[in-house]
Amino acid sequence: MKIAELLQTRSPLELDAKDWENLFGGLQPSFRVRQVQNGLYKSYVSPWENLTIPRTLRETFKELFYLSSDHAKVTLSDNGDTLKALLTLSDQRQIETVLMRYERRSTVCISTQVGCAMNCVFCATGQGGYERHLKVHEMQEQYFWAARELKRLDSNSKITNVVLMGMGEPLANYDNSISFVRSLMTQFSLGARSITLSTVGVVPGIVKLADESLQINLAVSLHAPNDELRTQIVPINRRYGIASLVEALNIYKSRTNRRITLEYALINDLNDHDEHMTQLADIALNLKAHVNLIPLNPTPKYDFRGSPPQRVNKCKTLLQDNGVQVTIRDTRGSDIAAACGQLVANNVNFPKRKRNASLV
Numbered sequence: 001m002k003i004a005e006l007l008q009t010r011s012p013l014e015l016d017a018k019d020w021e022n023l024f025g026g027l028q029p030s031f032r033v034r035q036v037q038n039g040l041y042k043s044y045v046s047p048w049e050n051l052t053i054p055r056t057l058r059e060t061f062k063e064l065f066y067l068s069s070d071h072a073k074v075t076l077s078d079n080g081d082t083l084k085a086l087l088t089l090s091d092q093r094q095i096e097t098v099l100m101r102y103e104r105r106s107t108v109c110i111s112t113q114v115g116c117a118m119n120c121v122f123c124a125t126g127q128g129g130y131e132r133h134l135k136v137h138e139m140q141e142q143y144f145w146a147a148r149e150l151k152r153l154d155s156n157s158k159i160t161n162v163v164l165m166g167m168g169e170p171l172a173n174y175d176n177s178i179s180f181v182r183s184l185m186t187q188f189s190l191g192a193r194s195i196t197l198s199t200v201g202v203v204p205g206i207v208k209l210a211d212e213s214l215q216i217n218l219a220v221s222l223h224a225p226n227d228e229l230r231t232q233i234v235p236i237n238r239r240y241g242i243a244s245l246v247e248a249l250n251i252y253k254s255r256t257n258r259r260i261t262l263e264y265a266l267i268n269d270l271n272d273h274d275e276h277m278t279q280l281a282d283i284a285l286n287l288k289a290h291v292n293l294i295p296l297n298p299t300p301k302y303d304f305r306g307s308p309p310q311r312v313n314k315c316k317t318l319l320q321d322n323g324v325q326v327t328i329r330d331t332r333g334s335d336i337a338a339a340c341g342q343l344v345a346n347n348v349n350f351p352k353r354k355r356n357a358s359l360v
Ligand code: SF4
Pocket: 116, 117, 118, 119, 120, 123, 124, 125, 126, 127, 166, 167, 168, 169, 200, 221, 340
């Protein structure tokens, strides 16, 4: 590949040793290639400034390469403990990444696609439709941004958990998502058990993932306990119903020995009735899964609201009475449009779904 083409089309994170040699054109000592490659991953806190290479070379790299982690518009919430970045990619498309700081851990939520084709009714990303898959380096750059912000806020902190739970369906972008997960383990020394992949229920992807010999956590956005309701809320259920989803999850569990988490967004007077909790308990007990109840984050284009706190607590009690392990998850950053896709969606006009309109 010619140098000009290389620089225009590739991220520095995508270049292999030959590409770097090509770029240096014999003008640098032979150790420089390995130094730059290693340094890129180790010095992500501020990639170019922290590389231990000659200053002129650093300046040149800074001018030549585009890193989306250098182009972030950041919004703060929860007393500064939640940071949401709108990252602009090299093709000017935008994605979101969220960094959540807790007492003993820091979690970064990574997007895997620009937009999403899954069309979950309550989701700002789904309302905007699908644009393209993210490349591996575009996921890595989200990690760079988060790691750099964290270091800036507290030099002793580091990212302890990564969740693939931002914009997009990771299993629809399977190869890139899994390469990214592997790079977290090899380049960034993160343990598999600190990584969670969240899917809306792409059954073939779950079965394939079961064979990857990865011990990552799997979270499933269930959101409804029967096919009729789930198909309304999560349209992919029409193709992969709850029975086939449960079968795939049991395969994942048996091959990886990892506990499954069922994510359940509580939507007021839609999926939060007593009988829904009984049905949900049956599914959770079958899978020995943990249930996370999440009061729905409001999105501007969807008329439904999250269940009120009393109802959320009642749902928790009903599940616990049935022997299910359950947690109520906080809605971090709801004042900064933290529901996935909202920052991007706020710039675009999507048709609003009416409460009495067909949901699918
Ligand atoms: S909830 Fe997830 S899978 Fe569903 S539309 Fe939004 S991004 Fe896609």
